[in-house]
Amino acid sequence: MTDAPLLNVSNYSVGFKTERGLARAVDGVSFTIGAGETLGIVGESGSGKSVLNRSIMGLIASSRQIETGSVLFDGSEMVNQDRQNFWGNRIGMIFQDPMTSLNPVMKVGKQVAEPLRQHLGMSKRQAIERTIELFTNVGIPSPAQRTKQYPHELSGGMRQRVMIAIALAAEPEFLIADEPTTALDVTVQKYILDLLNRLQAEHGMAMTLITHDLGIARGRTDQVLVMYGGRVMEHAPTEELFTHTRHPYTEALLASIPRLDHKKHARLTPIPGAPPNIVEPPPGCRFSPRCKYAQARCVQSSPTVDGAEHRYACFFPVGTDAGAEALASNRAAGETATGLKMSHFEVDA
Amino acid sequence: MKYWTQRLTMVLALMLAVSMLTFASMNVLGDPLFNILGPISGDRKTPENLVKIEAAEKQYYLDKPLPERYVRWLGDFVTGDMGVRFAATGQPPVTELVKERLPRSLWLVFMAQVLALAIAVPWGVWSASRSNSLANKASTVAAFGFVSVPNFALAVILYYIFALKLGLFPLRYDASASFLTRKTQLLLPALTLALPGAAVYQRLLRTDLITTLQEDFILTARAKGVPRRQILFRHALRPSLFSVVTIFGVNAGGMIGGALVVETFFGIPGAGTAIVEAILREDFPVVLALVMIIATGFVVLNFVVDILYSILDPRVRS
Ligand SMILES: Nc1ncnc2c1ncn2[C@@H]1O[C@H](COP(=O)(O)OP(=O)(O)O)[C@@H](O)[C@H]1O
Ligand code: SF4
Numbered sequence A: 001m002t003d004a005p006l007l008n009v010s011n012y013s014v015g016f017k018t019e020r021g022l023a024r025a026v027d028g029v030s031f032t033i034g035a036g037e038t039l040g041i042v043g044e045s046g047s048g049k050s051v052l053n054r055s056i057m058g059l060i061a062s063s064r065q066i067e068t069g070s071v072l073f074d075g076s077e078m079v080n081q082d083r084q085n086f087w088g089n090r091i092g093m094i095f096q097d098p099m100t101s102l103n104p105v106m107k108v109g110k111q112v113a114e115p116l117r118q119h120l121g122m123s124k125r126q127a128i129e130r131t132i133e134l135f136t137n138v139g140i141p142s143p144a145q146r147t148k149q150y151p152h153e154l155s156g157g158m159r160q161r162v163m164i165a166i167a168l169a170a171e172p173e174f175l176i177a178d179e180p181t182t183a184l185d186v187t188v189q190k191y192i193l194d195l196l197n198r199l200q201a202e203h204g205m206a207m208t209l210i211t212h213d214l215g216i217a218r219g220r221t222d223q224v225l226v227m228y229g230g231r232v233m234e235h236a237p238t239e240e241l242f243t244h245t246r247h248p249y250t251e252a253l254l255a256s257i258p259r260l261d262h263k264k265h266a267r268l269t270p271i272p273g274a275p276p277n278i279v280e281p282p283p284g285c286r287f288s289p290r291c292k293y294a295q296a297r298c299v300q301s302s303p304t305v306d307g308a309e310h311r312y313a314c315f316f317p318v319g320t321d322a323g324a325e326a327l328a329s330n331r332a333a334g335e336t337a338t339g340l341k342m343s344h345f346e347v348d349a
Numbered sequence B: 001m002k003y004w005t006q007r008l009t010m011v012l013a014l015m016l017a018v019s020m021l022t023f024a025s026m027n028v029l030g031d032p033l034f035n036i037l038g039p040i041s042g043d044r045k046t047p048e049n050l051v052k053i054e055a056a057e058k059q060y061y062l063d064k065p066l067p068e069r070y071v072r073w074l075g076d077f078v079t080g081d082m083g084v085r086f087a088a089t090g091q092p093p094v095t096e097l098v099k100e101r102l103p104r105s106l107w108l109v110f111m112a113q114v115l116a117l118a119i120a121v122p123w124g125v126w127s128a129s130r131s132n133s134l135a136n137k138a139s140t141v142a143a144f145g146f147v148s149v150p151n152f153a154l155a156v157i158l159y160y161i162f163a164l165k166l167g168l169f170p171l172r173y174d175a176s177a178s179f180l181t182r183k184t185q186l187l188l189p190a191l192t193l194a195l196p197g198a199a200v201y202q203r204l205l206r207t208d209l210i211t212t213l214q215e216d217f218i219l220t221a222r223a224k225g226v227p228r229r230q231i232l233f234r235h236a237l238r239p240s241l242f243s244v245v246t247i248f249g250v251n252a253g254g255m256i257g258g259a260l261v262v263e264t265f266f267g268i269p270g271a272g273t274a275i276v277e278a279i280l281r282e283d284f285p286v287v288l289a290l291v292m293i294i295a296t297g298f299v300v301l302n303f304v305v306d307i308l309y310s311i312l313d314p315r316v317r318s
């Protein structure tokens, strides 16, 4: 039991029945998280990060949803089971937009007290006292007064701290933070992320940190899962992923965000094109229409996620001879096998 | 505060305008003297008739110019004296008549609103929380049924089922019964008024609830483990009541109109029947008094609605 990971996700898929067909929002995803560990989940908007996590929790209340595969949480199977007992109690969640994620017509103190009373059976008075402690712990000044305020009376950063207090109220073993800082000012982002890391360490909590910004995952996570069109593109221990990036999508993500260690090429290269249609995905590798390494093989068949510690799904990985050759031949041809002009990538060369 | 002062001023101006219009039209379009004395009012040649005419003109200030009569009437009205009726004896005074009749109608409309909400809230929550079931389709049909059946037809149906067949309610209204008995007598008429209202509230509440249930904060509530029932009643209900509250005021107007029909059908001597009787007899002071009271009721109700908004949403308060 001690060796078993807290969360073990294997070959997990989530589809939505739509008029146009099955939307494969999550497609054959596998990973594990040990107690106290942090997993970063990274990918552009629409890559399936939120669906993955909400589905794991069983929070998607749609009869159109189809789940397959296996998700073991602390040894018990979650897929297609009622997971209500876990909500707030053993798994906490923080959402992207603190402006809309709090009930606008309920005092924030009461919103924190709810899970305390529900899961820990506290009396009203105990819950209020505990709420004030929690507010202090997440860095909310004059906590007693704040409990009596409504969300609209608080700033975005304060509201996100309230959200964190709510998620942590019942001391869950696992926290899912779904883009917790995306909607916040840059100045408060770092504070919230540091706060999450500190609380996680204090509580020995496992956590998934979902973000579309790879930079956020660095230094704050133990392992990173890169998702694209519902699939895992690359999955590795965090430092390994940054130092030995193998997947062209990960590389493209890195090139599209500002990085401190990138002094020479300060210029950013956005990824050309748009995320794939998940109802009718492109043939072969889903990233092929946007990949500068793409070869004929990438359109004919789909790479599987291979590897042990460091897994990735690519025929021509970055930093390998195969990858270098693919890039060289595309440069020579001026375009990729999917017709993407190489000039798009060479502007800063 | 400035907002409320402005609103109050506007409302007072509006009520003055309503009273002037009603007062003027009744005195200009009708012939008060004729209403009081009957055919002899035109006969100023016969001395004994002339005496009666002059006495009546004095009593009802008909010899004074219209604006002066209006000001007199208004002064009396705001101090609670609604004048005398246009009848040979002028008895009972309008104030007495209103005091006797109005409370019944107020109770009727009040009970109807309470019943309508008591029916609509659980019904709306239920139908929003399981929006696709077969039972739900039936409830939609029922709602449209209640809205489209006219008041008098609904009155007949309910009366037939609950009073005649089941004997649950008395057949006639008895004004001399005890307070509580009189209220139970009002239940069936109130239900007649309440059902269409309940159906409207239910539709609005259902639509707003379905929207609210998609909100992010509902996901937060679920994720923190709030049980389903509490999500519906503690989190989703309150932010979904705005349309209901808005229509609440409008609906009260419809219910006053409906009260006319319902009071007549159930034989309740209320303000609705009083106004009909007064119009038929062209008893203008009674009509005027009741029109003014109903208008005031509307104004008060709209203030109540505004206050309800700010109770429902703390953001309105600041
Ligand atoms: N209820 C649903 N029905 C159909 N498609 C959905 C549903 N929810 C999400 N999706 C689709 O799943 C994909 C992944 O969405 P999401 O997980 O929100 O992306 P991310 O969080 O990575 O930005 C999107 O293409 C989205 O349109
Ligand atoms: S090189 Fe081929 S397999 Fe690898 S990401 Fe690009 S298109 Fe996909």
Ligand SMILES: [Mg+2]
Binding pocket: A049, A050, A051, A178, A179
């Ligand atoms: Mg998302």
